[in-house]
Amino acid sequence: xxxxxxxxxxxxxxxxxxxxxxxxxxxxKNGKGSAYAIVILVIVLMAYMGFIAYFLVxxxxxxxxxxxxxVLLFFIISFLVxxxxxxxxxxxxxxxxxxxxxxxxxxxxxQILLSKVFGIVVENWIVSLVFALPFFSxxxxxxxxxxxxxxxxxxxxxxIPLIPICLISVIAYIVSALxxxxxxxxxxxxxxxxxxxxVMIVGINVVLNNPQTSSITSAGTILDGLMKYYPPIGYAVSxxxxxxxxxxxxxxxxxxxxxxxxxxxxSVFYVSLRSRIVAIKKVKGGSLTxxxxxxxxxxxxxxxxxxxxxxxxxxxxxxGVLLMLVFVIAAGAVGKNMQVILDSLKQxxxxxxQITLLVFLFILSITNTTSPSISLEGKNLWIVxxxxxxxxxxxxxxxxxxxxxxxxxxxxxxxxxxxxxxxGAGGFVTTLITCILFTxxxxxxxxxxxxxxxxxxxxxxxxxxxxxxxxxxxMVTMVIIAAAGVFIYWLLSQFIAVNFYIYAVIFMVxxxxxxxxxxxxxxxxxxxxFRDLD
Numbered sequence: 001x002x003x004x005x006x007x008x009x010x011x012x013x014x015x016x017x018x019x020x021x022x023x024x025x026x027x028x029k030n031g032k033g034s035a036y037a038i039v040i041l042v043i044v045l046m047a048y049m050g051f052i053a054y055f056l057v058x059x060x061x062x063x064x065x066x067x068x069x070x071v072l073l074f075f076i077i078s079f080l081v082x083x084x085x086x087x088x089x090x091x092x093x094x095x096x097x098x099x100x101x102x103x104x105x106x107x108x109x110x111q112i113l114l115s116k117v118f119g120i121v122v123e124n125w126i127v128s129l130v131f132a133l134p135f136f137s138x139x140x141x142x143x144x145x146x147x148x149x150x151x152x153x154x155x156x157x158x159x160i161p162l163i164p165i166c167l168i169s170v171i172a173y174i175v176s177a178l179x180x181x182x183x184x185x186x187x188x189x190x191x192x193x194x195x196x197x198x199v200m201i202v203g204i205n206v207v208l209n210n211p212q213t214s215s216i217t218s219a220g221t222i223l224d225g226l227m228k229y230y231p232p233i234g235y236a237v238s239x240x241x242x243x244x245x246x247x248x249x250x251x252x253x254x255x256x257x258x259x260x261x262x263x264x265x266x267s268v269f270y271v272s273l274r275s276r277i278v279a280i281k282k283v284k285g286g287s288l289t290x291x292x293x294x295x296x297x298x299x300x301x302x303x304x305x306x307x308x309x310x311x312x313x314x315x316x317x318x319x320g321v322l323l324m325l326v327f328v329i330a331a332g333a334v335g336k337n338m339q340v341i342l343d344s345l346k347q348x349x350x351x352x353x354q355i356t357l358l359v360f361l362f363i364l365s366i367t368n369t370t371s372p373s374i375s376l377e378g379k380n381l382w383i384v385x386x387x388x389x390x391x392x393x394x395x396x397x398x399x400x401x402x403x404x405x406x407x408x409x410x411x412x413x414x415x416x417x418x419x420x421x422x423x424g425a426g427g428f429v430t431t432l433i434t435c436i437l438f439t440x441x442x443x444x445x446x447x448x449x450x451x452x453x454x455x456x457x458x459x460x461x462x463x464x465x466x467x468x469x470x471x472x473x474x475m476v477t478m479v480i481i482a483a484a485g486v487f488i489y490w491l492l493s494q495f496i497a498v499n500f501y502i503y504a505v506i507f508m509v510x511x512x513x514x515x516x517x518x519x520x521x522x523x524x525x526x527x528x529x530f531r532d533l534d
Contacts, residue, residue, distance in 0.1 A: 042130060044476070044480050045130065045476055045480070046131075048483035049135065050134030051487060053138035056072070057069055058142075068222075069138070070139075070236070071226065074233045074236065076131060077131060077157075078160065078163070078233075081127075081128070082167070083316075083319065085165055085168045089165065092119070093113070093172060113263065113266055113267045114267070117169075117263055120165060121162070125157065125158060129157055136153050149240060152239050156240065156251070159236070159252055160232070160236065163254075163258060165259065166258050166259050169262060169266070170262070223238050235251035236255075239251055296397060296400075299396075300400055302397070303398055303400075310461045313465045317372075318369075320363045320364060320365075321413075324360060324363045325416070327359055327413075328421060329420065352422060356417055357430065357435075357504075360410075361435065364406070364442060364478070366475050368443065368478075369406075370398050370447045371445075371474040373398040374451060374454050374470075374530075375454045375455045375464045376461065376464055376465070379456065390527070392523045392527055394530065403439065410432065410439065414428055437511040437512055441478075441514055442474065442478050444518035445477060448522065448526065450470040451533075452529070453470045454470070485507050
């Protein structure tokens with residue numbers, strides 16, 4: 001048991017150290033400052049989730065549909081686990097460099113595998129708890145549930161991440177076994193993950209369009225449909241709603257048994273799986289040629305080549321715009337079946353245009369290509385620094401990749417929203433301009449964070465594009481900016497009549513001012529920081 005706990009502790013520490021929040025510095029005070037900053041950001045993120053949960057429960061409470069927030073919460077947790085574990089599961093289970101050495105120790109292969117899996121699970125438990133606490137707190141504030149509810153809620157936070165981890169683990173094995181570490185492996189990994197997301201979206205659409213679940217006023221009908229189409233979440237929600245121990249036990253069985261069976265299968269064949277799958281991959285960069293008419297054009301071409309080379313980079317940076325398209329396409333059909341919820345949201349001061357803008361800003365908060373772009377130079381940084389270009393040109397090229405990649409999706413999604421969500425001309429213009437400015441600010445913010453929190457000693461792109469400090473800090477910062485805009489509007493509306501469009505213009509002006517300031521920072525102080533990189 002002690003061996004297992006020690007191995008688990010090592011894997012958990014390794015998982016968090018991959019995030020690289022604190023750079024290697026001699027000054028310990030700076031390290032503590034970064035830790036305090038992380039704690040503050042987590043608290044703010046939880047407050048933001050609580051703010052969203054407050055609005056949802058407030059709208060659903062008169063309809064006796066408060067429990068629908070659990071459906072949203074559990075799907076959010078499942079989605080986060082899929083995104084966070086997309087590459088880390090494969091890296092930890094099958095490509096970790098310490099496994100051969102562990103096989104030589106007096107430790108069973110089951111303990112080795114389970115310690116690594118448990119490290120991944122604990123990491124996802126912590127993330128799930130950050131999102132779950134605000135939702136459960138708002139529900140408890142309005143409903144005043146039985147004490148047994150809190151026990152069931154804790155159990156749900158523990159078991160809900162297990163099925164997504166199983167799915168990602170199966171994908172990791174299939175991909176690694178078929179591709180044997182080749183470049184095609186990354187593309188197959190992304191393809192299979194997109195297939196899973198597509199299947200989930202189709203499944204949700206089928207449920208919503210099923211005549212048996214079209215009536216949003218029937219709680220029992222909705223629960224029956226959810227339990228039929230996705231039992232792991234359906235029975236968990238039913239247990240929380242009815243305080244039913246039988247439903248809770250069934251939910252535990254649905255979530256835990258597949259996880260245990262998969263761990264057992266992997267443990268039996270782990271040595272052979274590991275020896276067949278492990279491979280060393282080296283990123284090869286092509287030569288940099290100035291075939292363009294300008295130095296900026298040449299650097300832009302080089303940045304796009306690096307961006308398109310890495311499926312990890314593409315998937316992690318652009319998953320948001322894919323979700324945006326899915327939202328506006330699917331929301332039309334969903335909105336027809338959930339008109340009661342939309343009407344309830346209008347009663348608390350939110351119209352469809354405001355909801356669309358809120359969703360777009362949240363999605364764009366997790367969509368960024370610049371925050372890992374400097375770190376991805378890796379050991380080839382000296383090539384870029386020795387090119388006959390100013391640091392300003394290199395940094396501008398990285399910003400342009402972000403802007404030219406994301407903005408077309410914003411335009412397309414905003415146009416589709418006119419027809420599917422009926423946001424109108426005012427909503428279209430407001431959404432389009434605000435999101436373009438927000439995206440530009442996110443790109444500049446990502447560059448600033450990556451200049452301060454860079455990492456060049458990575459062994460695969462996943463460590464940089466998913467778990468690096470620059471990426472996570474940029475995402476949380478942009479979520480906070482979006483949340484601040486929403487919260488200030490709500491606060492003002494409690495005391496005075498606020499015109500949404502006038503407020504939106506003021507918000508745009510503030511964002512534009514922040515863009516000008518950050519651009520000046522990047523082209524002055526940022527140039528000096530780039531020159532000092534090593």
